[in-house]
Amino acid sequence: xxVKIVYPxxxxxxxxxxxxxxxxxxxxxxxxLTYKKERFSTFNNNLVxxxxxxxxxxxxxxYMEFSDKYWGPVxxxxxxxxxxxxxxxxxxxxxKGNKDDVKDSKWIGELFCFGLVRSSFIPEKPIRILREFxxxxxxxxxxxxxxxxxxxxxxxxxxxxxxxxxxxxxxxxATAITNYLLTxxxxxxxxxxxxxxxxxxxxxxxxxxxxxxxxxxxxxxxRMLQVKNHMEYLASAIAQLDEQLDALAKPYxxxxxxxxxxxxxxxxxxxxxxxxxxxxxxxxxSSKRLCCWAGLTPGGNESAEKKKSVKITRAxxxxxPALVQVTHAAVKCLDQPYYKVKYEHIxxxxxxxxxxxxxxxxxxxxxxxxxxxxxxxxxVDFPKIDMPLEVREHRKKVxxxxxxxxxxxxxxxxxxxxxxxx
Numbered sequence: 344x345x346v347k348i349v350y351p352x353x354x355x356x357x358x359x360x361x362x363x364x365x366x367x368x369x370x371x372x373x374x375x376l377t378y379k380k381e382r383f384s385t386f387n388n389n390l391v392x393x394x395x396x397x398x399x400x401x402x403x404x405x406y407m408e409f410s411d412k413y414w415g416p417v418x419x420x421x422x423x424x425x426x427x428x429x430x431x432x433x434x435x436x437x438x439k440g441n442k443d444d445v446k447d448s449k450w451i452g453e454l455f456c457f458g459l460v461r462s463s464f465i466p467e468k469p470i471r472i473l474r475e476f477x478x479x480x481x482x483x484x485x486x487x488x489x490x491x492x493x494x495x496x497x498x499x500x501x502x503x504x505x506x507x508x509x510x511x512x513x514x515x516x517a518t519a520i521t522n523y524l525l526t527x528x529x530x531x532x533x534x535x536x537x538x539x540x541x542x543x544x545x546x547x548x549x550x551x552x553x554x555x556x557x558x559x560x561x562x563x564x565x566r567m568l569q570v571k572n573h574m575e576y577l578a579s580a581i582a583q584l585d586e587q588l589d590a591l592a593k594p595y596x597x598x599x600x601x602x603x604x605x606x607x608x609x610x611x612x613x614x615x616x617x618x619x620x621x622x623x624x625x626x627x628x629s630s631k632r633l634c635c636w637a638g639l640t641p642g643g644n645e646s647a648e649k650k651k652s653v654k655i656t657r658a659x660x661x662x663x664p665a666l667v668q669v670t671h672a673a674v675k676c677l678d679q680p681y682y683k684v685k686y687e688h689i690x691x692x693x694x695x696x697x698x699x700x701x702x703x704x705x706x707x708x709x710x711x712x713x714x715x716x717x718x719x720x721x722x723v724d725f726p727k728i729d730m731p732l733e734v735r736e737h738r739k740k741v742x743x744x745x746x747x748x749x750x751x752x753x754x755x756x757x758x759x760x761x762x763x764x765x
Contacts, residue, residue, distance in 0.1 A: 346457045346459075347457065347458070348370045348373060348456060348457060349455075349456065349457060349458030350370075350404045350455060350456050350458070351369065351370045351371055351456075352367065352368075352369050352370075352371065352400070352401060352402050352403075352404070353367070353368055353402060353404040353405070353406060353452055353455045353456050354366065354367045354368070354397060354402045354404070354405045354406065354452055354455075355368065355405075355406045355407075355447075355448045355449060355450065355451030355452025355453070355454070355455055356405060356406065356407045356408075356417065356448055356451070357408065357444050357445075357447040357448040357451065358385075358407055358408060358410050358413045358414050358417060359385075359410075359413060359444070360385065360413055361384060361385055362382060362383065362384050362385060363382070363383055363384075363385060363393075363417065364380065364381075364382050364444045364445055364447070364448040365380070365381050365382075365383065365393060365396075365397075365448060366378055366379070366380045366445070366448040366449045366451075366452045367379040367380075367397070367400050367402050367452070368449070368452035368453055368455070368456045370456055376453070376456070378449060378452075379400060380445060380448070380449070381393075381396060385413070385416055385417070387416070387420065390416060390417060390420040390421075391420060393417075393420070393421070394420055394421055394424060394425065397421075397425055398424065398425075402425075403424075403425050403426055404425070404426050404428070404455065405421060405425050405426065405427045405428065406428050406430060406451050406452060406454070406455035406460075407427060407428070407429055407430070407451070408429075408430060408432045408435060408451065409429045409430060409431055409432060409463055410432060414429060418465070422468075427465075428455065428462040428463075429462060429463045429465050430451075430460050430461070430462055430463055431463055434460045434461070435450065435451050435454055435460055437450050464620075464626050464627070464636060466620075466621040466623075466626075467621070469591075469594065470617070470618060470621045472591065473588075473591050473592065473614070473617070473618040474618040474619065476584065476587065476588050476591060476618070477588070477614065477615045477618040477619075477661070478661060479584065480581065480584050480585070480588065481661065483577055483580055483581050483584065484581065486577055487574060487577040487578065487581065490570055490573055490574040490577060491512075491513065491574065493570050494512075494567060494570045494571060494574060495512050497563065497566065497567045497570065498521070498524075498567075501557055501558055501559045501563055502556060502557045502558050503524070503553065503554055503557045503559070504553040504554075505517060505520065505521070505550065505553055505554060507553060508546060508549050508550050508553050509543065509546075509550070515540055516538055516539050516540050516541075516543045519538035520535045520538050520550075520554075523535060523538065524554075524557075524559060525564050525567055525568055525571070530559075532551050532554040532555040532557070533551060535550065535551065535554055536550065536551055585611075588614055592614045592617070595614075595617050595622060598613075598617055598622045598714065599613040599614065599617065601713055601714070601717070601719065602616060602617070602710065602713070604719045604720040605669075605673070605706060605709060605710070605713075605720045606672075606673040606676040606678075606679040606681060606682055606720075607669045607670065607671075607672035607673030607674075607675075607676055607682065607706075608669050608672075608673075608706075609672075612665060612668065612669050615661075615662075615665045616662070616665060616666070616669075616710065619637075619659075619661060619662040619665070620633065620637075620662065620710075622714055623714075624711055624714045624715050627711070630707070630708045630711040630712065633707060633708075633711050634704050634707055634708060635656070635658075636658060636659070637658065637659035637662045637663055637666070637707055638655055638656045638657060638658030638659035638660075638662075638663050639655060639659065639663065639666070639700060639703055639704040639707060640655065640656065640704070641653040641654065641655060642654055642655065642656050655700060663703070666703040666706060666707055667699060667700070667703055669703070669706060670682070670699050670702045670703045670706060671699065673702065673706065674686040674699075674702060681722065682702050682705070682706070685702060685705065686698055686699075686702055689701055689702075709722065
């Protein structure tokens, strides 16, 4: 087997927190490969020296592992002048017992020289900055949800079963009751009934019964007030972060407007999706490749003509949950029931969870083609699904009548055959 040389001069870098090892692989005189090795620290002055060293040896293609966040500083320094390719570590892992930092960099460079490993997707810097903000927002939302659960559980351990009666523990009436219980020195369950509004007034007796006999100490009140203050701080931080996200997303208003035409996609979800995949779909060879990158395709695990597993991959840690959230909104959308109808058809055969993943893949495929063509959301079979049932049945009867008429003209059906027989 003859392996083709793709990059005659390239460099493999094994990155660590405080240092890196770079090996330039030259294949200018095949089949002989020559190597030049150098060790650099990860401080900026040494990274600049690395860039100058690469340019001095006419090496403008660099291969590097996606190792935690250590690749970031190196990528930032080399990006303007050198083509840097980031690769998943599991595809360049060396054999155990024959590896060290120098051998790793040499092995990475050799793989790159012959084009044996596919690169990972690294978007341009504005998208990377937007991605950092959406990641941080997801963490803050998760922390806020955790604080809400902790606040709610605090009342439960104090014999206050308010969450068993009200649907929203953080609604207007429930918030007024919890504020009263935490701030008043001698709270009374009967006074809590005066804070009820609208339909909750009908449940006044039940709410009083859920609060009577509570055991809330001063120390427990103090702890729960701290949790509440932290929760309010997180809400304020998320609001400020949303303002900054809107400012960062202004250059992508056209793409956001495009995505918002998809059922279930709102502005926040559109910004999150753009921060993960960008707007340039040339990075992905096809929609199937994009779905695979997002972890929405079944894994291939087959041996002796037996499929051992068809579970989806673990990729798309942030993109996949965002698409699943969009899917849940899309299948409940009544204004545009396209994905709702799709969900109902597939769910009967595949179950709810698999159907959600299938719809999420449909949405991501639609996003790929919309970014490619610049067209609004308008699938080919959209009229068939969105039209009223009576119109759909009428068109079906017309199609059957035309088919029967054509078969009669061709002599494939007798003249006495009626459309009602179908």
